[in-house]
Amino acid sequence: MAPRRSRNGVDLTAPTTASTTTTTIAAVAEEVGVSVATVSKVLNGRSDVAAQTRAKVEESLERHQYRRRAKKKQTGTGQVDLVFHELDSAWAMEIIRGVEAVTEPDGVDVVLSQLGGAHHPPQHWLDAVLARRPLGVLFVLCSPTKVQQERLRRQDIPFVVVDTDSATTASVPTVGSNNWNGGLVATRHLLELGHRRIGIISGPKDVLCSRARLAGFRAAHEEADVEVDPDLVRYGTFYLDAGYEHGMALLDRPDRPTAVFAGSDMQALGVLRAARQLGIDVPRGLSVIGYDNLEVAAWTDPALTTIDQPIRDMAGTATRMVLDLAHGQDPSSSRIDLVTALVVRESTAPPAG
Numbered sequence: 001m002a003p004r005r006s007r008n009g010v011d012l013t014a015p016t017t018a019s020t021t022t023t024t025i026a027a028v029a030e031e032v033g034v035s036v037a038t039v040s041k042v043l044n045g046r047s048d049v050a051a052q053t054r055a056k057v058e059e060s061l062e063r064h065q066y067r068r069r070a071k072k073k074q075t076g077t078g079q080v081d082l083v084f085h086e087l088d089s090a091w092a093m094e095i096i097r098g099v100e101a102v103t104e105p106d107g108v109d110v111v112l113s114q115l116g117g118a119h120h121p122p123q124h125w126l127d128a129v130l131a132r133r134p135l136g137v138l139f140v141l142c143s144p145t146k147v148q149q150e151r152l153r154r155q156d157i158p159f160v161v162v163d164t165d166s167a168t169t170a171s172v173p174t175v176g177s178n179n180w181n182g183g184l185v186a187t188r189h190l191l192e193l194g195h196r197r198i199g200i201i202s203g204p205k206d207v208l209c210s211r212a213r214l215a216g217f218r219a220a221h222e223e224a225d226v227e228v229d230p231d232l233v234r235y236g237t238f239y240l241d242a243g244y245e246h247g248m249a250l251l252d253r254p255d256r257p258t259a260v261f262a263g264s265d266m267q268a269l270g271v272l273r274a275a276r277q278l279g280i281d282v283p284r285g286l287s288v289i290g291y292d293n294l295e296v297a298a299w300t301d302p303a304l305t306t307i308d309q310p311i312r313d314m315a316g317t318a319t320r321m322v323l324d325l326a327h328g329q330d331p332s333s334s335r336i337d338l339v340t341a342l343v344v345r346e347s348t349a350p351p352a353g
Contacts, residue, residue: 243270
């Protein structure tokens, strides 16, 4: 079949490459059978385009690898979107502080939003961002879908994922911490104290950092030649109520664990409350270790042993990365994992007896 060509001679049936003429909005409009204004609306994230028409236009833009002409980036002004999968914990406040430590000196405003527990943003959120055209977007424990990534790239809006919820490709800049090592070190500490029945309350099963910490937990057991009891492995959220509910379930049983590794400091606080309610002394009757090293961890009674995750540094690194991308600078690495470390306080001790 002969190639279909536009009025200016561009082959509309073949993908655009560096050796072919750059595809224009007019060429895409002619191929799809819509107006140039309609293609422009799709590119600008306007919502007043029928879903079927939008899909056809986006398919053509993707096939021709359409990109806007590079524009000179602003410096010292603009906005960064900060998107949380859920915004209701001290952990989130640490992220915000880390972001603002970088944006404030640069005169960049931060626009906060949260997805109500979802791990991918809805269409109306993306439409609003594309219409607003921020300098960049930071995703925290959530990430854009492949289609959404492509739409952001077509608008020349860089994005970085913080503490990602799932594996990302090398094309998605990501900043996190070494969660596997954190799980390993926390569990080693408990095993070295002499604990052999250790419970774990992880985060959601579909979140990568939860699975990585659990993998480190298992690796430490294997290293010590200690079997993991599957009945002591629980998945929850990273919040207080999950720590309390799973803590009650683990501790109110005849063969309860002598130690619990919680997937966050907030979950650990819930475990401490469950232990207190059941009359179990911490650390003499139960050792508890958290994760994150929030400021509150040093003020619990007893003070919480935890894994220090450099949350503010993670957020600051991701923010600097997205601003560098916004100013046309490529990052030295697309994946940065910061170091985690054990902080021993008063909530862990050898098992009684």
